[in-house]
Amino acid sequence: MSQDYAGKAPAPRVPCDVAHKGAADGGLNRREFLAGAGLTAMSAIATTVAGAAPGFIESMLRRHFKELSPDEVQERLRLLEEEYSSRFGKKVTVAATPPMENVLFGYALDLSRCIGCRRCVYACVHENNQSRDPQIHWIRVLEMAKERGIDLEEADPYYDHDTVPQEDSFYMPVACQQCRNPPCTRVCPVQATWQEPDGIVVIDYDWCIGCRYCMAACPYGARHFNWGNPQIPAAGLNTDMHVLGNRPRVAGVVEKCTFCIQRVRKGRYPACVEICPVGARKFGNLLDENSELRYLMREKRVFVLKEDLNTQPKFYYFYAT
Amino acid sequence: MADLYSTLRQPLIAGNKSLGEVTNDVSGVLERKTSPLWWRAFMASLLFLLIGAAAITYQVATGIGTWGLNRTVGWAFDITNFVFWIGIGHAGTLISAVLFLFRQRWRTSVNRAAEAMTIIAVMCAGLFPLIHMGRPWLAFWMFPYPNMRGSLWVNFRSPLVWDFFAISTYFTISLVFWYVGLLPDLATIRDRAKAGIRKKIFGLLSLGWNGSLRTWNRYEVLYLLLAGLATPLVVSVHTIVSWDFATAVIPGWHSTILPPYFVAGAIFSGMAMVLTLMIIARKVMGLEDYITLRHLDVMSKLIIVTGSIVGLAYATEFFIAMYSENPYETFLFKNRALGPFAWAYWTMVLCNVISPQLLWFKRIRRNVAWVFVLTILINVGMWFERFVIVVTSLHRDYLPSSWTYYTPTLIEVLTLLGSFGLFFTGFLLFCRFLPVIAMAEVKGVLSHGHRSVRSGSR
Numbered sequence: 001m002s003q004d005y006a007g008k009a010p011a012p013r014v015p016c017d018v019a020h021k022g023a024a025d026g027g028l029n030r031r032e033f034l035a036g037a038g039l040t041a042m043s044a045i046a047t048t049v050a051g052a053a054p055g056f057i058e059s060m061l062r063r064h065f066k067e068l069s070p071d072e073v074q075e076r077l078r079l080l081e082e083e084y085s086s087r088f089g090k091k092v093t094v095a096a097t098p099p100m101e102n103v104l105f106g107y108a109l110d111l112s113r114c115i116g117c118r119r120c121v122y123a124c125v126h127e128n129n130q131s132r133d134p135q136i137h138w139i140r141v142l143e144m145a146k147e148r149g150i151d152l153e154e155a156d157p158y159y160d161h162d163t164v165p166q167e168d169s170f171y172m173p174v175a176c177q178q179c180r181n182p183p184c185t186r187v188c189p190v191q192a193t194w195q196e197p198d199g200i201v202v203i204d205y206d207w208c209i210g211c212r213y214c215m216a217a218c219p220y221g222a223r224h225f226n227w228g229n230p231q232i233p234a235a236g237l238n239t240d241m242h243v244l245g246n247r248p249r250v251a252g253v254v255e256k257c258t259f260c261i262q263r264v265r266k267g268r269y270p271a272c273v274e275i276c277p278v279g280a281r282k283f284g285n286l287l288d289e290n291s292e293l294r295y296l297m298r299e300k301r302v303f304v305l306k307e308d309l310n311t312q313p314k315f316y317y318f319y320a321t
Numbered sequence: 322m323a324d325l326y327s328t329l330r331q332p333l334i335a336g337n338k339s340l341g342e343v344t345n346d347v348s349g350v351l352e353r354k355t356s357p358l359w360w361r362a363f364m365a366s367l368l369f370l371l372i373g374a375a376a377i378t379y380q381v382a383t384g385i386g387t388w389g390l391n392r393t394v395g396w397a398f399d400i401t402n403f404v405f406w407i408g409i410g411h412a413g414t415l416i417s418a419v420l421f422l423f424r425q426r427w428r429t430s431v432n433r434a435a436e437a438m439t440i441i442a443v444m445c446a447g448l449f450p451l452i453h454m455g456r457p458w459l460a461f462w463m464f465p466y467p468n469m470r471g472s473l474w475v476n477f478r479s480p481l482v483w484d485f486f487a488i489s490t491y492f493t494i495s496l497v498f499w500y501v502g503l504l505p506d507l508a509t510i511r512d513r514a515k516a517g518i519r520k521k522i523f524g525l526l527s528l529g530w531n532g533s534l535r536t537w538n539r540y541e542v543l544y545l546l547l548a549g550l551a552t553p554l555v556v557s558v559h560t561i562v563s564w565d566f567a568t569a570v571i572p573g574w575h576s577t578i579l580p581p582y583f584v585a586g587a588i589f590s591g592m593a594m595v596l597t598l599m600i601i602a603r604k605v606m607g608l609e610d611y612i613t614l615r616h617l618d619v620m621s622k623l624i625i626v627t628g629s630i631v632g633l634a635y636a637t638e639f640f641i642a643m644y645s646e647n648p649y650e651t652f653l654f655k656n657r658a659l660g661p662f663a664w665a666y667w668t669m670v671l672c673n674v675i676s677p678q679l680l681w682f683k684r685i686r687r688n689v690a691w692v693f694v695l696t697i698l699i700n701v702g703m704w705f706e707r708f709v710i711v712v713t714s715l716h717r718d719y720l721p722s723s724w725t726y727y728t729p730t731l732i733e734v735l736t737l738l739g740s741f742g743l744f745f746t747g748f749l750l751f752c753r754f755l756p757v758i759a760m761a762e763v764k765g766v767l768s769h770g771h772r773s774v775r776s777g778s779r
Contacts, residue, residue, distance in 0.1 A: 060458065134386075142722050157722040174720065183570050189481035190462045209462055210385070210455015212395040213481055217569050219719040225395065225455065227386030251384040252455025306719055309570055 064191065065204045065243070077243060084241070084248060088234040094241045097265040099198035105259050106199070106286040106293045107270075108302070108316040109173060113280035116141050116164040116171030120272035120281065124175075127260060127271035128246040129238055131230030138224065138257040139175040139272065146170050175272075176201065176222035176257035177305060177313035184214035184223060193254075199286075199314055200259050202244040208253040215254060219309055223256045259283070286314065332768030333427050336610035340764050347758045348510050350606060358605065359753060366745035373739005376732050377452055385455055387732045394715045394727040397708075399453030400565075402737055404707040405590070406446035406744075407488065407562055408583075409700075411555065412591025413439025414495055417502065418551035421544075427619055429762040430611045433506075434602065435595045436499040437755070441747035442594075443492045445740045450484070452736070480564045487561035491554050498547045504530050504540060505761035559587040566710065572649040573657070573714030578637055585630035589673070590703035592624050593696040598748065600693045602757060611758050614687045621686040624677055624699065631706075632674040653714065661726055662713045665705050672702025 068076060077094045084092040121139045130136040142155035146168050155172070165171065182201050185193050192207035193214060215223045229251045241247040242262035249255050260270035264283070268274075273281040284291035293316075296302065300318040338346070380387045390397055413436040420428040451460050463485050465475045475482050508530035511523035530536055563583035566574035596617065603612040639658075642650040657666050676698045685691045717724045751757070 140722065142720075152719075153721045155720070155722040174722075186476075187479050187481065187569070188476055189479040189485070191476040207462070208455070209457075209459045211450070211453070211481060212455070213479070213565075215392065215395040216571065216715060219570055221392060221718065221720050221723040224392060225385075227390070228384045250456075251386075254455075309719075311570075 059206065062206055064207055066191075066194075073243075080241075080243065080247060087248075088232075088237050090234060090237060090239055092237075092239045092241060094243055094247055095262065096243045097262070099196050099200075100265065102285075102287055104199045104286040104314070105178070105264060106284060106314045106316065107178065107259065108282040108293055108296050108318060110280040110282070110320045111170060111172060111317055112319045112321045113278045114141075114171045114173060115278055115280075116143055116159070116166075116169070117277065118164075119275045119277060120173060123271040123275035124257070126236060127238055127263075128258075129232050129241070129248050130255075131226065131249075132233065132236070133231040134228060136224045136226070136230070136255070138222075138255075139173050140221075142172045142174060143169050144172060172317070173272075174220060174222070174305065175315075177220050177311065177315040178257075178259065180312035180314060181310060183217040183219065183309075183311060187213045187217045189213065196244075198265070200261055200264075201256070202258055202261065203254060203256060204244060205247070205249050205253045205255070210252040210254065212254065219306055219311065223254050225254050226251050331615065333430065333613070333615065333766045334611055334763060334768065335613050338610065338767055340767070343758075343760055343764055343767070344509060344513075346608075346611070347756045347760050347763075348506075348513055351510065351754065351756065352513065355753065359749065363746065363749045363753075366742050366749060369738050369742025370746050371739075371742070372735055373737075373742050376735035376739055377448075380732050380736070381452065381457055385453070387730060389728050389730045389733060391725050391727070393718060393723045393725045394712060396453070396715065397712050397727050398729050398733040398737060399449045400711050401704065401707040402740060403446050403449035403453075404562060404583075404711075405704045406442045406449070406740065407559065408587035408590040408703060408707075409594045410439040410442035410446060410491075410495075410591065411559060411584075411587035412595045413437075413442075414491070414498070414551050414555050415588055415591065416595065417498060418548040419555055421548045422552060425619075426766045427616055429759055429766050430613075430616055431595060431599055431620075432762070433499075433502065433755075433759040434599060434751075434757050435591075436495060436502070437751040438595060438598060438748060439495050439591075440492070440499060441744050441751070442591075443488065443495065444747070445744050447488060447492070448740060448743070450481075480561070480568050483561045484565055487554075487558045491558045494547070494551050494554055498544075498551050501540070501543055501547060502759060502762075503755065504528060505532075505537075506756045506759065508532065509760060510756065555588075556584055559583040566714075571714050571718065572647070572653040573710065576638065576641065578634055578641065582631065582634035582638075585627045585634065586703060586706060589624060589627035589631055590700060592620055592627065593699035593703070596620050596624075596692060596696040597700065600689055600696070602752065604689075606752070606757065608758065611763065614689075617689065617692050618683070618686045621680045621692060624696075625680050628673060628677040628680075628699070635670065635674065649719070653717070656717055657709060657713045660713065660717065662709065662716070665709050666713070669702050669705040669709050672698045673706060676702070 063072075065073075065076075073096050077096055080094045081092050084090075084094070118141055121137050121141065124130070124138050125132070125136075128138065130138065140157045142152070142157050143159040143166070144151060144155050148154060150172065159166075159169075178199060178201055180195075180199070182195060185195055185201060188194075189211060190207060190209055192209070193201065193203045195201050210225070212225055215221075215225060226249050230249055232248055237248075238246060240262055242258075242265070245258045245261035260268075260272075264270060269283055270281075273283045282292050282296060284293035286293055288294065296318055297316065300320065302316045302318045304313040304316055334343075336342075388398065413432075416428050416435045417432040420432075451457050454460060463475060463482065465477075465482070465486075504527055507523050507527035511520055511527050511530075514520040514523060560580040560583065563579040567576060567579040569575060599612050599616070603609050639654050642654040645651075657663075676695055679685045679691065679695060685695075712727050716727055
């Protein structure tokens with residue numbers, strides 16, 4: 001009745017030379033194989049533990065940024081400063097400037113002024129220590145035809161002209177929309193990204209595990225992933241850093257626009273606002289009735305991107321004319 | 322002569338087996354020397370596993386840049402494989418728990434192997450969310466235990482966390498259920514073992530089973546309770562996996578149809594994989610008397626049912642897109658069927674909707690070769706279903722300026738092959754060391770009354 005695995009020899013009691021040969025075919029027997037595999041696994045673990053980069057074990061046991069006491073935050077900042085200073089050979093300051101009271105940051109962009117020069121893109125790269133190789137740009141400028149109006153289906157982010165603006169085109173920079181109802185923070189499994197009281201959506205790069213769910217959730221493509229080791233030349237490093245903002249990232253974490261958190265919390269404009277040669281970019285406190293932003297919202301035709309998704313952005317586009 | 326049955330009383334196990342013959346057939350395989358065929362299959366699976374391990378090591382060491390992903394398509398092969406394997410892992414619990422509660426006694430021939438398959442498939446599935454992280458060594462931050470890293474817990478609003486719960490629960494229950502079901506058979510092997518290490522190991526594993534009425538009573542009660550516990554999980558796991566997609570605002574994902582659609586698809590693919598494996602096993606291990614054409618027939622019918630639900634879901638998605646007049650949805654589904662990934666979409670439709678229709682014919686349901694080919698096609702189709710859902714929804718998102726195409730790299734393909742290596746390595750080890758058929762349960766469905774037919778005294 002019964003057959004063996006090979007489906008040929010019917011008798012269980014026949015001494016199975018065949019089976020021995022089978023084992024010999026494989027080149028090693030079971031015992032040797034198991035011993036070898038066990039040894040390999042053990043030595044792999046041992047080398048990992050012994051050969052781990054300094055601070056690696058500590059980083060595994062680190063606590064979440066929100067859980068650190070003020071002293072622990074200072075200690076963390078000091079360690080980061082040491083790490084970056086020695087890596088880049090420059091004196092680096094890493095701050096953890098807290099949000100200001102009664103401030104909700106908002107942004108407005110004048111589509112009739114923007115000339116598509118992309119100065120903001122590169123100012124942002126330098127200010128926020130984005131990777132130069134591979135290049136990561138937090139701001140993307142879309143070129144669209146004037147006669148079609150805002151037609152995102154025909155938008156081109158890769159335009160490359162000798163001069164801008166092109167006569168028949170207008171330009172629409174897109175970065176993080178800093179939503180009031182951000183789809184990205186909700187899906188993070190480890191609470192590595194959250195909205196601060198001043199409305200800035202930040203990422204704790206120590207805590208991001210790199211699952212990229214936030215990137216899938218974001219309808220604006222505003223989040224960027226470090227697919228490889230980010231390269232930043234020491235000469236181009238911005239040494240004024242914020243722990244939740246522009247400090248250098250590692251491979252495998254997500255990053256995004258923070259409204260230049262290291263600047264705006266000290267009362268300065270974001271780098272893109274400062275650099276804009278035509279003054280198309282406006283920035284301010286949405287809670288301040290006298291701010292330029294509130295004026296624009298009252299007086300201009302203001303809209304937000306993808307309003308129907310109920311993300312409630314704090315980034316407003318408007319036409320001045 | 323042995324075919325003189327009323328159709329109502331056709332035995333589940335062919336060949337008029339006696340109790341002793343069942344034991345010999347099933348556990349004899351484990352006591353003989355390992356056959357060369359097994360070694361060859363094992364070495365081949367192990368090779369694939371090692372290739373996969375090398376690919377994963379390279380990827381973890383280098384970074385996810387080694388995959389073909391980009392900012393727009395941030396999930397592709399990884400999540401496709403994850404959902405595919407979780408789906409495969411669905412048939413086991415369905416066969417063992419749901420069919421047990423419904424008193425479908427044909428399940429006894431396949432439930433053990435199906436559960437083993439489930440457990441290994443869930444392991445394969447668990448691998449992918451782990452390695453697709455940018456920093457996989459921090460994966461344990463997903464574990465919601467009050468920890469030394471601060472009182473901040475994981476984000477309970479994130480579907481990925483729900484996923485983690487769903488899958489770990491499913492894995493635990495499946496493992497316990499499988500092990501409990503194994504107990505009487507482990508004791509059989511222990512009792513047959515002469516002496517030495519085999520007797521010791523199986524003695525330990527069978528937890529002092531002594532075959533007394535009380536042991537059996539406890540066992541039956543526990544088995545029933547576990548079946549009751551496991552049944553909701555058949556529905557919950559894939560429902561929760563579908564929430565990974567359904568809760569996002571991406572068109573093609575953001576849909577209430579996803580949970581039932583995913584559950585049906587999972588059972589569909591799981592059944593197909595069980596059939597694939599059992600058709601091989603019955604041939605190679607000579608289990609034709611246990612896994613009969615009747616088993617192929619009923620499982621094929623389950624495939625038609627679930628496959629029809631899946632087909633209906635495909636059609637419903639298009640209807641929703643059309644009827645809602647949501648421009649994003651409408652665009653997305655047009656793009657699925659006619660866009661750059663149309664080849665994947667139509668492969669999926671061909672394999673999942675069209676090819677299973679052949680199973681309406683009894684002659685095909687009872688033809689081993691046909692069923693085998695169809696189950697393979699269904700597995701291919703179900704892999705493509707997940708690929709279509711994940712990639713076609715992402716690659717053309719809300720901002721047309723970000724639209725891209727996705728092509729997998731060699732590393733991703735090797736990782737997929739590696740997961741098949743892991744699957745078959747695990748399954749072959751199971752076939753070699755544990756009874757593939759639930760002996761104790763099969764003995765309950767033997768056609769004792771018909772032995773007289775064979776002796777001609779009817």
